[in-house]
Amino acid sequence: MSKKSGFQAMLGAKCPQCREGKLFSVSPFSFRKISDINHSCPVCQANLYPEPDFYYGAMYISYAFSVALVITALTAINILIPEPKLWMYLTTVFVGNLLLFPAMLRYSKVLYLYGLGKLKYRGH
Template sequence: MEHPTTAIPSTGRALLELRCPRCHTGKLFTHPALSTKFMEMPEACPVCRQTYEPEPGFYYGAMYISSGFSTGVLLAIGFLLYYFASDPPLWVYVTTVAAAVLVITPLLFRYSRAVMLYGFGGASFDPRYLSR
């Protein structure tokens, strides 16, 4: 169990650091992003015991968020290639976007789940849960 001294004060920063939406201290994932177990989450926050899966199938909605992130990556890479690589052939676009999405898959997975939990999980920051 983690025994923190202070919580991250900003909700945005806590989201970026993949911390619990209620106490802003407990980690959302048990292993590093570059691990083969990058998808594993504890059942609840090790600090405040906030459940990380409010209902069965909760994270199905995160697929839509991940799709939005992937679309953003596609648009950004497409823009960069078009303007800075003088509009290369189609296979360059496809290969570059596919490689980029494969490389950042752990981040897409983690942040889509974190956004889902922060946006629809029903928990908001409450420093009282730090003392539990």
């Protein structure tokens, strides 16, 4: 039985059913198969692919993360720099997206599975 809350399980990218098994087969710092999700939970054997191509919907969440990053970066530049140049905007958005891409890609799938995966926590 896991003592983790649903929020802690989401942050740790754990199975929504047991909150212990890892969703991803590789480390977030490995760029090979960075977003491949295990087909079943290694702990409780829950099916992590409710239907074929289930995770295509996660691209909408990933897009929302990117838009939020752009808006935040542009607002921060406008507040912190008196007369920003175009290259400052472009560089900040490009570097921010490049650095945060792995996290945005992974957590969009985690949020999509938790929201629409129909797997409920089965704590004993």
